Amino acid sequence: MKRAQVLAVVFGVAVVIVAIVALSSGTPTPGLIDNGDLSRLQEEGARIVDVRTAAEFTGAHIEGAENVPLSDLAAVADGWDRTAPVVVYCAVGDRSDSAAGMLQSMGFERVYDLGGGIAQWDGALAGGAAAATDAGVAPQVALSGLPILYEFYTDW
Amino acid sequence: MAPVVDRLKTEYEGVVEFRLINVETDAEGAQIAxxxxxxxxxxxxxxxxxxxxxxxxxxxxxxxxxRAALDALK
Incomplete structure (x- = not known):
């Protein structure tokens, strides 16, 4: 076997070993993550950042998360350790996508973005609405006789 | 208010009442939510x-x- 072929084989084996080690360690690759990845990162002690507004955060948030609205993120994150893992999430994934890009551009090495946001989170919640109203039982509201559509929104 | 909701509000006037709540700025908005x-x-x-x-x-x-959700209310 020629020297070049031997080197190629050695390189290939090394790549496989690195991949196996990375996979077996359970550490997700930075980028979009799912609920299982977030649980693993929580165990690792990652910083979990809710980039929604304070009102949304108060309503309900992922247990252990801190609230840094997207508009404040650049200023607040400037003092954080850029080598530590940071997970961002929002309601459905739009604001966290912007937040992840912002943190990456600031030099953060391990930025994770919870795909689909808190809307699809199936783990523990904290906050006022964590004990939600029973499904199908509406609170007392003024009725006009017409069906009603409530839209709850924020300007962001 | 999103253009979609704005359009539907006009279209369903007299059929479905639209109540649009800004949870940050409306009085009691967060409480209603x-x-x-x-x-x-x-x-x-x-x-x-x-x-x-x-x-x-x-x-x-x-x-x-x-629209499907609104029509289901009729």
Whole structure:
């Protein structure tokens, strides 16, 4: 076997070993993550950042998360350790996508973005609405006789 | 207010009452959201004429999705 072929084989084996080690360690690759990845990162002690507004955060948030609205993120994150893992999430994934890009551009090495946001989170919640109203039982509201559509929104 | 909701509000005038709540700036907005168990914005809560909650939709909705939910209230 020629020297070049031997080197190629050695390189290939090394790549496989690195991949196996990375996979077996359970550490997700930075980028979009799912609920299982977030649980693993929580165990690792990652910083979990809710980039929604304070009102949304108060309503309900992922247990252990801190609230840094997207508009404040650049200023607040400037003092954080850029080598530590940071997970961002929002309601459905739009604001966290912007937040992840912002943190990456600031030099953060391990930025994770919870795909689909808190809307699809199936783990523990904290906050006022964590004990939600029973499904199908509406609170007392003024009725006009017409069906009603409530839209709850924020300007962001 | 999103253009989709604006359009549908006009279209369903007299058929479905639209109540648009900014949870940050409207008085008691956050409290009303909490009463309905709304945890995320945008969310849409649909009530029948008797006040019974029929549906809770979470996230941005297409016009077709909202229209289907509104038509189900008739």
């Amino acid at each position: 909490n009463d309905f168990g709304v945890q995320y914005v945008p969310s849409f809560v649909l009530l029948g004429g008797d006040g019974a909650q029929r549906d809770l939709l979470v996230g941005e909705m297409t016009e077709e999705q909202l």
